Amino acid sequence: MTTALKPKHQRLVLVVLALVVLIGAALLAIWGLRGQASYFYVPSDLVASPPETGKAVRLGGMVQEGSIKTLPDGVTVTFDVGDGKVTVPVRYTGITPDLFVEGSGVVADGRLAADGVFVADTLLAKHDENYMPRELQDMTDAQAKAVVAETE
Amino acid sequence: MHGFANPARFLRLARWLTPILLVSGLLLAGGALAYGLLFAPADRLMGDTVRILYIHVPSAWLGMGGWTTIAIASFVELVWRHPLATIAARAAAVPGAVFTAICLATGSIWGRPTWGTWWVWDGRLTSMLVLLFLYFGYLALANAAQKDGVGGGSRVTAIFGLVGAINVPVINRSVVWWNSLHQPASITMGKSAIDPAFLWPLLIAMLGFSLLFGGVVLARMRAILANFQAESRLRRRAMASDAMAGVAL
Numbered sequence: 001m002t003t004a005l006k007p008k009h010q011r012l013v014l015v016v017l018a019l020v021v022l023i024g025a026a027l028l029a030i031w032g033l034r035g036q037a038s039y040f041y042v043p044s045d046l047v048a049s050p051p052e053t054g055k056a057v058r059l060g061g062m063v064q065e066g067s068i069k070t071l072p073d074g075v076t077v078t079f080d081v082g083d084g085k086v087t088v089p090v091r092y093t094g095i096t097p098d099l100f101v102e103g104s105g106v107v108a109d110g111r112l113a114a115d116g117v118f119v120a121d122t123l124l125a126k127h128d129e130n131y132m133p134r135e136l137q138d139m140t141d142a143q144a145k146a147v148v149a150e151t152e
Numbered sequence: 153m154h155g156f157a158n159p160a161r162f163l164r165l166a167r168w169l170t171p172i173l174l175v176s177g178l179l180l181a182g183g184a185l186a187y188g189l190l191f192a193p194a195d196r197l198m199g200d201t202v203r204i205l206y207i208h209v210p211s212a213w214l215g216m217g218g219w220t221t222i223a224i225a226s227f228v229e230l231v232w233r234h235p236l237a238t239i240a241a242r243a244a245a246v247p248g249a250v251f252t253a254i255c256l257a258t259g260s261i262w263g264r265p266t267w268g269t270w271w272v273w274d275g276r277l278t279s280m281l282v283l284l285f286l287y288f289g290y291l292a293l294a295n296a297a298q299k300d301g302v303g304g305g306s307r308v309t310a311i312f313g314l315v316g317a318i319n320v321p322v323i324n325r326s327v328v329w330w331n332s333l334h335q336p337a338s339i340t341m342g343k344s345a346i347d348p349a350f351l352w353p354l355l356i357a358m359l360g361f362s363l364l365f366g367g368v369v370l371a372r373m374r375a376i377l378a379n380f381q382a383e384s385r386l387r388r389r390a391m392a393s394d395a396m397a398g399v400a401l
Contacts, residue, residue: 008231008233011230011231015227015314019314022314022318023318026322033330034329037275037329038330039273039275039330039332039333040333041331042331060333097268098266099197099198099267101197122268122269123268124267125267126267126333126335127266127335128345129335129337129345130338130345130346131202131346131347131350132347133193
């Protein structure tokens, strides 16, 4: 090379190289965080490698349809949390959040009891990415489309 | 590109663009917010809590957009040494930080009734809080660099702006890479899980907030430029009077 690069082109090459290295480092860090930075375990994780009995873990998944039962004391509920592959029975005593319904997501802090039931201390409802007005929730897709078409 | 690097041409353009952006942004954002807060339907599960969406989502968008602006401007500053790029990056920092703070506050208020908690340390919430701290660090660095004049300090600020940009895609992907309490994106390329009744006011609010953001950044750039001019004029006057005094002696 006989022609030297202009200073601004040198800087361009330098900054782009630095960015490539930086992005590489970030990807490595994120790769290392895989699994570590997750907020909760899904039931499959819990079944595949069960934590020690009494160790605090966080379980997240979908509340299975028809599984919510209120015990005779009125404040304890039992339900199954599943991720489409396996389900884990959960017991919780306390007031459940408004969004805690069958078929919706839930995140429970607690521990695995000796009988295999997950005992939750706190219950958080997980909202999914769907937003829908009240008026449309009980309609079929076709009805909803008709209503939307009328209002437009 | 080089045409816009000329401050005089930039000022001519900004003079009429700033009020247009500010007024149209205020009208669109105000209209969409009024509709969203008063007339849009309630959600099937969340009820009226869903209305906070119209402030939360545009704020989150601009909190990340603010840092993207800083990163692009920092890149241009480092490679081409455009003084206007330095000013653009400085001007975007405060509005970006304000929108990030609004996003965190409204998200927390929404989280209490919806999830049952004000705050959790999941991937999305934590990375957004990191963004706010990055803004604070950037503002402190930019302030320090300004005190010792343009030069090395300014370059350090630009490098920080570029390195911090790594966090923006992390925020965006956090709900995909890790299990999180925050729901995944509702609006993805050409598809929306948000009912049209919520979606339209939301999109208009986002457009309005963005125009407003652009207007504020331009206004701040003009203010910073005017400050520079006033300072250099004062310096020239001081030097001239010194020279006069020298002659008189």
